[in-house]
Amino acid sequence: GESVGLHLPTLSVQEGDNSIINCAYSNSASDYFIWYKQESGKGPQFIIDIRSNMDKRQGQRVTVLLNKTVKHLSLQIAATQPGDSAVYFCAENGSSNTGKLIFGQGTTLQVKP
């Protein structure tokens, strides 16, 4: 079956350092991946996405890397700030044509001042 997994449940980093959150997926047919940020008591918020024809995409302070060979996805956050503290989910679109997403369990990012 399809599954998306995050390697670590909690990541603790010092303010100003770079953060790397990893994710593994199992469905080779997935061609679209998204990272979401979820703050306490709120819905998931879109951060960045990447299609399978790319291996890297950059946004503001965030970079997503995709390695299709090993089915691995990572989110890099530069100069991590206290406001980055949240749970981060990766999601893939699997083999569906309907846009529904398969979510991983989530990694909690804690930023220490």
Place this chain on the structure above:
Amino acid sequence: NAGVTQTPKFRILKIGQSMTLQCTQDMNHNYMYWYRQDPGMGLKLIYYSVGAGITDKGEVPNGYNVSRSTTEDFPLRLELAAPSQTSVYFCASSSAGRSSGNTIYFGEGSWLTVV
């Protein structure tokens, strides 16, 4: 645009009661979804809809029903509430499906407790 709006934000139900979670979006999105999120877990798809009049089951549809009479609205119905349905429910929408890789936008969530 308000985006995706869900109501109520919080609700406590007794076992066996019924209720409807309301969801509306003002982005003219064809695709709408209902997910549930249990504590410390990712989101699991309950039902989805690719357009008005069309609904399909997701991963965990048992105990729920949906309807999609308009593009804007996608209510989720719990007929006989059970403690296992205690969760946070998220409604979401997107403009298109997989081929376009369009972003799915989420509502703020509805916290449901069944006692």
